């Protein structure tokens with residue numbers, strides 16, 4: 044089929060490449076000229092495992108362009124995968140989505156299905172359809188269907204090719220049939236529901252996961268106080284199928300482009316409708332304070348961070364991605380710098396983005412974990428990169444000035460630090476070799 048994907052970010056590009064790998068003719072459209080030039084050379088502008096390889100294998104079915112008129116004119120299916128970032132009041136910014144809708148209305152000449160993959164508040168698909176019909180220039184039938192995306196960054200290609208489910212939100216048989224054809228070769232359960240339900244499935248799923256994380260983090264905080272070990276606790280919980288053993292890892296809170304904004308957007312939507320979604324509000328509050336958990340722990344060892352050498356391992360919101368959106372490092376590193384610390388960061392793929400977001404000459408970027416921790420007065424772990432988890436922990440003692448390791452992702456087993464001179468603090472577990480100045 045002739046498919047156009049508007050927006051080539053983590054969702055749009057992965058979607059476009061996966062559709063092309065299944066034999067569809069895909070035009071990937073973006074407003075960012077630099078990005079498009081990079082993709083035209085067969086290079087992925089984002090880091091996502093397996094994406095570059097699949098992109099290169101599928102290049103004969105892929106076109107990259109900034110020319111929206113050409114991209115929409117004859118498309119049979121148009122996916123909208125542009126961003127819906129958070130506005131200052133917590134609601135979703137739909138301006139990018141409406142810009143695409145406007146361009147489609149002006150230029151589409153073929154009967155087509157516009158598929159909204161971006162995460163949008165409940166009722167938005169209805170409004171987009173009305174908007175396109177009001178502004179439509181050419182005499183063709185344009186349907187709008189919701190098809191929320193559930194991929195996770197770091198495993199986006201696998202999550203798309205073998206999705207947990209494909210949700211098709213439409214009451215129109217034509218649109219449902221077209222989407223079934225689009226996804227014919229995808230190995231995933233497919234369900235067809237109403238458009239508003241599809242939109243709600245996305246928020247309800249993401250917010251449930253955010254809630255699960257915040258719940259475990261609160262349990263972890265309590266474990267520290269009462270002397271339990273959160274890993275043992277979640278091990279015991281996970282055997283219960285009603286709970287499940289996924290998403291039970293305690294840490295310094297969720298980040299990324301979805302959970303923070305989607306929890307706030309649902310909370311905003313509820314209050315806009317004179318309702319309160321208290322569980323989700325609590326998840327947001329818990330997460331905000333959890334992000335500062337390591338700094339609070341560090342204050343036990345240092346009253347302030349003036350002139351300290353601080354090692355930071357990992358700055359992305361999770362491993363497997365170069366994305367920094369809402370990453371705990373973005374809250375913590377500026378606080379350390381404000382306090383007068385010298386910060387040394389190691390991250391395998393996130394440092395270029397970090398430099399852009401937190402330009403500061405007091406940050407030194409390191410090519411190895413060893414370089415980052417040498418002479419450090421304290422080390423913070425914000426991302427559970429494999430290199431960090433596999434690191435020989437005795438090196439913390441050998442290389443740091445004062446070996447205090449505060450691990451926000453529970454990368455290590457506690458017994459790795461027993462009998463060493465390293466102070467090791469983590470989340471929801473006792474601190475090993477606890478010392479105070």
Ligand SMILES: NC(=O)c1ccc[n+]([C@@H]2O[C@H](COP(=O)([O-])OP(=O)(O)OC[C@H]3O[C@@H](n4cnc5c(N)ncnc54)[C@H](O)[C@@H]3O)[C@@H](O)[C@H]2O)c1
Pocket residue numbers: 049050051052053054055072073074075078124125126127139142143160161162163192193194195196300301
């Ligand atoms: N990132 C995720 O893990 C994930 C997962 C599921 C759902 N989502 C949702 O998918 C949507 C996209 O997220 P993302 O992370 O891929 O966003 P992103 O910010 O990485 O990418 C958006 C892209 O759209 C482009 N764009 C903006 N206006 C455009 C226009 N008029 N025409 C063409 N391109 C345009 C931007 O230049 C950018 O490249 C959001 O609604 C998000 O909530 C994201």
